[in-house]
Amino acid sequence: MKQQKQILLKNIDKPNQHTVSVYEENGGYKAIRKALQMGADEVKTEVKASGIRGRGGAGFATGIKWGFIADPEKSGKPVYIIQNADESEPGTFKDRLLLENDPHATIEGMLIAAVALKSHYGVVYIRGEYAFPYTRIQNAIKECYEKGYLGDNIFESGYKFDLVVHRGAGAYICGEETALLNSLEGKKGQPRLKPPFFPGVRGLYDMPTLVNNTETYAALPFIINEGAKEYASYGTEKSTGTKLFSASGHINKPGVYEVEMGYPILDFIENECGGIRDGKKLKAVIAGGSSMPILRADELKGVNLDFESLQAAGTYLGSGGFMVMDETTDMVEVALNIAHFYTHESCGQCTPCREGGHWIEKIFYRIARDKGMENDMDLVKSIANNIEGHTICAFGEALAWPAKAFIEKFPEEFRERIEASIKGKPLKKEALNFPILNH
Amino acid sequence: MNNTQTTDSVEMVNLTIDGNAVCVPKGTNLIEAAKLIKKEIPHYCYHPDLSVPGNCRMCQVEVEGAPKLLVGCATNASEGMVVRTQATSEKVKNAQESTLEFILINHPLDCTVCDQAGHCKLQDYHYEYNAKPSRFLKEDKEHKVKAEVLGPNVILDGERCIMCTRCIRFCDEITETSELGMLNRGDKSVIAVNPGKELNNDLSGTVVDLCPVGALTHRKWRFNTRIWYTKQTDSICTGCSTGCNVKVAVRDDKIVQVKARYNEKVNKEWMCDEGRYGFDRFLPKSRLQSPVISEEGNQIDDFSKAAKTLKAMKEEKITVFVAPDLMLEEYYVAKLFVEATFKNARVVISYKKRPLNEVQKKLVSPDYAANYKGAIYSGLVGENVESDYDNAIMDIYNGNTDSIMCIGERAIDFGHHVPDLYSKISELKNSIGILSDSESGLVSSLKVVFAGRSVLEKSGLLVNKDLLLQYSERVIDFPNNTDPEWRILNKLSKELGKEIVKATSDRELTLAYLAANSDLSEQTIKSIKREGVSL
Numbered sequence: 001m002k003q004q005k006q007i008l009l010k011n012i013d014k015p016n017q018h019t020v021s022v023y024e025e026n027g028g029y030k031a032i033r034k035a036l037q038m039g040a041d042e043v044k045t046e047v048k049a050s051g052i053r054g055r056g057g058a059g060f061a062t063g064i065k066w067g068f069i070a071d072p073e074k075s076g077k078p079v080y081i082i083q084n085a086d087e088s089e090p091g092t093f094k095d096r097l098l099l100e101n102d103p104h105a106t107i108e109g110m111l112i113a114a115v116a117l118k119s120h121y122g123v124v125y126i127r128g129e130y131a132f133p134y135t136r137i138q139n140a141i142k143e144c145y146e147k148g149y150l151g152d153n154i155f156e157s158g159y160k161f162d163l164v165v166h167r168g169a170g171a172y173i174c175g176e177e178t179a180l181l182n183s184l185e186g187k188k189g190q191p192r193l194k195p196p197f198f199p200g201v202r203g204l205y206d207m208p209t210l211v212n213n214t215e216t217y218a219a220l221p222f223i224i225n226e227g228a229k230e231y232a233s234y235g236t237e238k239s240t241g242t243k244l245f246s247a248s249g250h251i252n253k254p255g256v257y258e259v260e261m262g263y264p265i266l267d268f269i270e271n272e273c274g275g276i277r278d279g280k281k282l283k284a285v286i287a288g289g290s291s292m293p294i295l296r297a298d299e300l301k302g303v304n305l306d307f308e309s310l311q312a313a314g315t316y317l318g319s320g321g322f323m324v325m326d327e328t329t330d331m332v333e334v335a336l337n338i339a340h341f342y343t344h345e346s347c348g349q350c351t352p353c354r355e356g357g358h359w360i361e362k363i364f365y366r367i368a369r370d371k372g373m374e375n376d377m378d379l380v381k382s383i384a385n386n387i388e389g390h391t392i393c394a395f396g397e398a399l400a401w402p403a404k405a406f407i408e409k410f411p412e413e414f415r416e417r418i419e420a421s422i423k424g425k426p427l428k429k430e431a432l433n434f435p436i437l438n439h
Numbered sequence: 440m441n442n443t444q445t446t447d448s449v450e451m452v453n454l455t456i457d458g459n460a461v462c463v464p465k466g467t468n469l470i471e472a473a474k475l476i477k478k479e480i481p482h483y484c485y486h487p488d489l490s491v492p493g494n495c496r497m498c499q500v501e502v503e504g505a506p507k508l509l510v511g512c513a514t515n516a517s518e519g520m521v522v523r524t525q526a527t528s529e530k531v532k533n534a535q536e537s538t539l540e541f542i543l544i545n546h547p548l549d550c551t552v553c554d555q556a557g558h559c560k561l562q563d564y565h566y567e568y569n570a571k572p573s574r575f576l577k578e579d580k581e582h583k584v585k586a587e588v589l590g591p592n593v594i595l596d597g598e599r600c601i602m603c604t605r606c607i608r609f610c611d612e613i614t615e616t617s618e619l620g621m622l623n624r625g626d627k628s629v630i631a632v633n634p635g636k637e638l639n640n641d642l643s644g645t646v647v648d649l650c651p652v653g654a655l656t657h658r659k660w661r662f663n664t665r666i667w668y669t670k671q672t673d674s675i676c677t678g679c680s681t682g683c684n685v686k687v688a689v690r691d692d693k694i695v696q697v698k699a700r701y702n703e704k705v706n707k708e709w710m711c712d713e714g715r716y717g718f719d720r721f722l723p724k725s726r727l728q729s730p731v732i733s734e735e736g737n738q739i740d741d742f743s744k745a746a747k748t749l750k751a752m753k754e755e756k757i758t759v760f761v762a763p764d765l766m767l768e769e770y771y772v773a774k775l776f777v778e779a780t781f782k783n784a785r786v787v788i789s790y791k792k793r794p795l796n797e798v799q800k801k802l803v804s805p806d807y808a809a810n811y812k813g814a815i816y817s818g819l820v821g822e823n824v825e826s827d828y829d830n831a832i833m834d835i836y837n838g839n840t841d842s843i844m845c846i847g848e849r850a851i852d853f854g855h856h857v858p859d860l861y862s863k864i865s866e867l868k869n870s871i872g873i874l875s876d877s878e879s880g881l882v883s884s885l886k887v888v889f890a891g892r893s894v895l896e897k898s899g900l901l902v903n904k905d906l907l908l909q910y911s912e913r914v915i916d917f918p919n920n921t922d923p924e925w926r927i928l929n930k931l932s933k934e935l936g937k938e939i940v941k942a943t944s945d946r947e948l949t950l951a952y953l954a955a956n957s958d959l960s961e962q963t964i965k966s967i968k969r970e971g972v973s974l
Binding site for chain 2: 171173188193195196343344345346347348349350351352354355356357358359362366371373379386389390391392
């Protein structure tokens with residue numbers, strides 16, 4: 001089993017990798033030169049053959065997504081290429097590492113996509129709070145313009161590609177691709193109704209638009225350099241390549257790790273994450289970022305870190321925000337914390353998510369503060385079911401899934417709290433000190 | 440049941456909704472398709488003439504083959520589609536119940552003091568599709584701004600708002616003035632005026648009509664009555680020749696609310712503030728009552744005396760001024776009257792063009808003449824309404840007219856109501872008029888005056904600028920000792936020897952007119968009222 005640092009993080013720790021000269025010394029900007037020679041169709045075929053799936057969370061096959069975008073020479077419509085670097089999912093910080101230490105890899109990935117889709121204009125949409133990564137990507141773009149890697153005649157090929165950076169204004173929802181497009185257009189960051197607004201067909205300014213995650217772009221140079229076959233030799237049949245995981249929580253070695261798809265989850269905790277802190281027992285893991293259902297320790301056996309295996313276990317790979325919780329964790333507080341986040345970030349556009357999110361938070365709050373009521377667990381599940389599948393974007397699921405999962409996976413903790421408060425004998429657990437009532 | 444809407448050029452698709460076959464043009468969404476078989480798919484944010492945001496989630500329907508419920512507003516009918524609404528799908532019913540539950544948890548539930556109660560979509564749908572006790576028991580509702588003034592005409596209650604964004608989209612897409620936006624996120628979201636702006640465009644009151652709940656209210660009319668104490672009439676606005684369809688609520692003979700009524704061909708569901716808030720401006724400020732004949736200072740109530748005056752006028756050079764807001768039937772009666780009574784008369788209609796700003800141009804017509812097209816259609820006046828009218832006024836000043844007759848309060852444009860003209864008129868040989876405002880300077884300058892009725896006090900046919908025939912229903916009870924213009928003309932004619940028409944009411948007159956007009960003899964008042972008839 002191949003493990004660490006093969007594709008995405010190969011050069012991440014090398015000094016000054018963020019500069020164009022060091023990036024090139026380490027083999028950078030070879031792939032784009034190759035891609036320019038290969039031509040659009042061959043690049044597309046190669047990326048499709050690699051089987052790479054989007055790294056932003058949904059895991060949609062990148063090659064197929066590219067296939068939705070009409071050839072601008074035939075449609076007469078310009079194609080926009082967008083890097084979604086609005087990484088805001090709690091527990092996810094992999095794009096940040098790439099943007100800080102290897103920004104040129106993501107730019108090269110965008111250039112490859114641009115060549116494949118005949119696009120001449122790209123945008124890096126970066127999370128507003130990412131101040132340092134912003135300076136790094138901005139600087140990298142500046143270097144590229146100076147070198148002639150971006151601009152009217154990239155790599156002296158006669159091909160034109162311009163790239164700008166746009167900073168978000170702090171909304172989680174702008175990571176949703178159509179909300180991102182609205183935000184870029186200067187509108188309020190709210191997701192668009194699908195259909196008809198699939199970005200590949202009607203994206204930025206109603207033109208065909210490709211939105212891919214930072215990590216997806218960063219993997220493209222390898223696919224072009226080494227070939228789709230080599231890339232697909234990593235990972236499993238349906239989840240090819242390697243994936244970055246942002247490991248955090250009660251582990252000895254938090255950080256961003258690159259592992260091959262299909263890597264056993266328990267091995268990952270033991271080896272890469274260095275095991276649970278202070279020799280405590282593992283209680284639960286959220287493998288794909290806070291919007292994904294939680295898994296209990298006893299559910300982890302035989303589960304691997306790839307799209308299919310996690311789905312079979314009842315959760316999703318998501319963005320790879322890998323959060324580990326040990327036995328000291330109060331699940332009611334975790335549920336409340338996560339519900340609070342999604343309540344705060346709900347864009348307010350469609351009814352179920354706008355109203356239901358805060359309702360769930362209020363119920364978790366009263367359970368956590370010993371004011372729970374008898375049917376609260378069923379009520380949360382019912383509200384979550386009423387939100388799920390009834391909203392404009394996937395945020396409804398992001399809000400409903402964890403809420404339901406906490407109650408389904410740890411019912412005894414909720415029941416204990418509720419029963420104690422009904423009897424008037426609060427457990428007086430120490431409340432976590434974060435401001436929750438009025439965000 | 441098989442409802443079919445056929446068009447020649449458009450591709451048609453067949454689908455079933457709750458088992459009923461429907462055939463609609465390609466591109467029709469499911470809400471509109473369901474309307475064709477008289478089924479309502481409940482909705483808040485969708486409006487046929489605004490963009491489709493799909494945010495209220497009320498119109499979810501089950502479509503066979505789709506993994507999730509789809510919103511009817513954004514789903515177009517396609518060939519062979521099988522749609523199930525709340526009537527046949529338990530899933531849809533549950534989704535609607537939960538959507539209503541979500542909307543209501545933070546709603547203040549202040550129906551008892553809300554102007555919208557009684558004509559509120561939230562109430563209606565709750566009774567129809569949910570009507571379950573609340574499960575939101577313990578915590579406080581979200582509190583928002585209660586009385587935010589958005590502009591000179593409209594005020595917002597943020598708590599009642601369900602964030603359907605119809606008002607925002609109206610200002611973005613129809614008036615293109617973009618005054619409104621949404622602030623904050625999640626259940627803190629609130630409608631607000633964009634920085635540096637206020638909601639003061641010329642159609643601003645329309646947002647209140649569009650608001651499906653009681654969040655937006657008219658500053659002029661809020662808190663003045665419960666809607667069920669009012670008499671509501673489907674009528675036509677007579678402010679200009681656009682002929683907006685309106686619903687007017689009246690209580691104690693006072694107009695307490697004017698609402699635009701949907702008519703795709705005329706005003707969609709829009710209305711201008713001038714027409715709406717000034718709807719009662721056609722009512723006389725001070726009522727002229729009982730026929731008045733002034734004869735050397737004496738007032739005599741006598742048709743036979745007036746007939747004498749008319750006989751004297753027969754050979755004279757007469758100008759007949761007619762108001763631009765008489766009914767089509769009245770123009771027809773006036774035409775017959777003039778032909779029978781005068782030998783040398785010309786008829787002009789009071790018509791003045793006015794400048795419009797960009798927002799007004801989207802709806803308003805550049806005149807104050809609701810029915811001038813009707814006057815032309817009836818053959819009473821010629822096509823050159825404006826120049827004919829100006830010349831007629833000039834002729835009074837120049838002495839080129841022996842006598843005049845004024846039919847209707849607005850027979851002479853208010854812009855010409857000046858003492859100079861009054862004195863010129865009083866110097867004429869003879870003058871007779873049918874007016875309704877006793878304070879008008881014309882009352883004392885005309886030799887014979889009858890008390891007519893304002894346009895709001897009679898029913899009849901109006902022809903708008905696009906030659907669409909519409910039926911305007913009487914909005915306000917007519918006062919005693921007044922008669923509609925047509926009846927006075929009819930009575931005068933009778934005195935002169937020949938009755939023009941045998942009708943005792945506005946309604947009978949309309950029916951008689953329709954029967955006499957070969958183009959319209961198929962029509963009934965009801966069929967015209969539906970959405971107008973193109974002439």
